Amino acid sequence: KRRGENIEVAEPRNKLPGPAPSMPTDPALYSGSFPFYRRPSELGCFSLDAQRQYHGDAQALRYYSPPPTNGQGPNFDLRDGYPDRYQPRDEEIREGLDHLLRWLLDHRGQLEGGPGWLAGAIVTWRGHLTKLLTTPYERQEGWQLAASRFQGTLYLSEVETPAARAQRLARPPLLRELMYMGYKFEQYMCADKPGSSPDPSGEVNTNVAFCSVLRSRLGNHPLLFSGEVDCIDPQAPSTQPPTCYVELKTSKEMHSPGQWRSFYRHKLLKWWAQSFLLGIPNVVAGFRNPEGFICSLKTFPTMEMFEYVRNDRDGWNPSVCMNFCAAFLSFAQNTVVQDDPRLVYLFSWEPGSPVTVSKHQDAPYAFLPTWYVEAVTQ
Ligand code: A3P
Ligand code: MG
Ligand code: MG
Numbered sequence: 001k002r003r004g005e006n007i008e009v010a011e012p013r014n015k016l017p018g019p020a021p022s023m024p025t026d027p028a029l030y031s032g033s034f035p036f037y038r039r040p041s042e043l044g045c046f047s048l049d050a051q052r053q054y055h056g057d058a059q060a061l062r063y064y065s066p067p068p069t070n071g072q073g074p075n076f077d078l079r080d081g082y083p084d085r086y087q088p089r090d091e092e093i094r095e096g097l098d099h100l101l102r103w104l105l106d107h108r109g110q111l112e113g114g115p116g117w118l119a120g121a122i123v124t125w126r127g128h129l130t131k132l133l134t135t136p137y138e139r140q141e142g143w144q145l146a147a148s149r150f151q152g153t154l155y156l157s158e159v160e161t162p163a164a165r166a167q168r169l170a171r172p173p174l175l176r177e178l179m180y181m182g183y184k185f186e187q188y189m190c191a192d193k194p195g196s197s198p199d200p201s202g203e204v205n206t207n208v209a210f211c212s213v214l215r216s217r218l219g220n221h222p223l224l225f226s227g228e229v230d231c232i233d234p235q236a237p238s239t240q241p242p243t244c245y246v247e248l249k250t251s252k253e254m255h256s257p258g259q260w261r262s263f264y265r266h267k268l269l270k271w272w273a274q275s276f277l278l279g280i281p282n283v284v285a286g287f288r289n290p291e292g293f294i295c296s297l298k299t300f301p302t303m304e305m306f307e308y309v310r311n312d313r314d315g316w317n318p319s320v321c322m323n324f325c326a327a328f329l330s331f332a333q334n335t336v337v338q339d340d341p342r343l344v345y346l347f348s349w350e351p352g353s354p355v356t357v358s359k360h361q362d363a364p365y366a367f368l369p370t371w372y373v374e375a376v377t378q
Helices: 098-110 126-137 162-169 173-189 257-278 302-308 318-335 370-377
Strands: 041-048 122-125 143-150 153-159 209-218 221-228 245-252 282-288 293-301 343-349 355-361
Touching: 041 098, 098 122, 098 209, 098 221, 098 370, 122 126, 122 318, 126 143, 126 153, 126 221, 126 257, 126 318, 143 318, 153 318, 173 245, 173 282, 209 257, 209 318, 221 257, 221 318, 245 257, 257 282, 257 302, 257 318, 282 302, 293 302, 318 343, 318 355
Parallel strands: 122 153, 122 221, 245 282
Antiparallel strands: 041 209, 143 153, 143 343, 209 221, 282 293, 343 355
């Protein structure tokens, strides 16, 4: 036996054994029939207050209160209050899945689906799933998703890419104001109590959030996820969440057929993905003019959005979005083999490339907090 024959070559710590796994994202590969997606049912909710503190109730839920339809259209000044009545959330604070895990800790004993349901489920934010749904069509922004398996459950938590961080830190003043305007629109359209009117004189505080927690299933992947909900329509035909929820959006006023086409191809895809996942039936859009005023509103039923691009060769297809998401979840389930809350499999994607994976221990990628791991480990 020659010397050194049994010495293993040290692999970089983040290298996975075997050939590097990867996953393509080309739309053509995912154009089968629409996969099974269980009608999302609400398991509960929580609220975050003006100081970003968690409350296990619906105190931050607001009520849809559109302006009276009396001939004239709306005239909402979205720049009013900027920047003096703006309290933006601190985006440097990385919350990961913490708020959702807090909810889960308080409710895991009462989960439906039978014993072991959670052990077979995927836990994440709705926003992360939205990014997966739109990936086959995304040409601008990549993403990174950290994945850990713990007591069977697969947890997925987004990591801000270096490019996204650089963009955020260098966000131009006009973009900052545009972000404010999206929240200001919510203030013009929502009341704090059912039956009362919006009060746009107050502050816009983006720490405040109402989050719904839902159960669904995509293909054979049971899902438990949470998403922020803009408001509830007290006059909706069904009072059962999530079908009574309304999503609010702003967009640039459009004047040419080309502008509408581009809106259908890009914005409606994102709006559809976000609201479809959570089971929100309607998105109410406010269109703003160059001066920042909302002068018209239009309701887009989520289930009708695809019709605008069905016959468009450069449109999007809901089946592709859902099939890709299902394939990614299978890829993640098969890749994240070790059950260890301190281990992270980092899935990375950039437009034009396949999804790749690397493996990491502890900081900076581990995201399941000690308070959660210890409470669940008993
Ligand atoms: P818009 O309605 O104008 O998009 P949401 O629509 O998901 O309820 O988000 C509310 C507002 O938050 C958005 O209003 C926008 O102003 C801001 N916002 C959300 N996601 C954003 C992002 N990725 N980049 C910039 N602003 C964002
Ligand atoms: Mg919102
Ligand atoms: Mg909204």
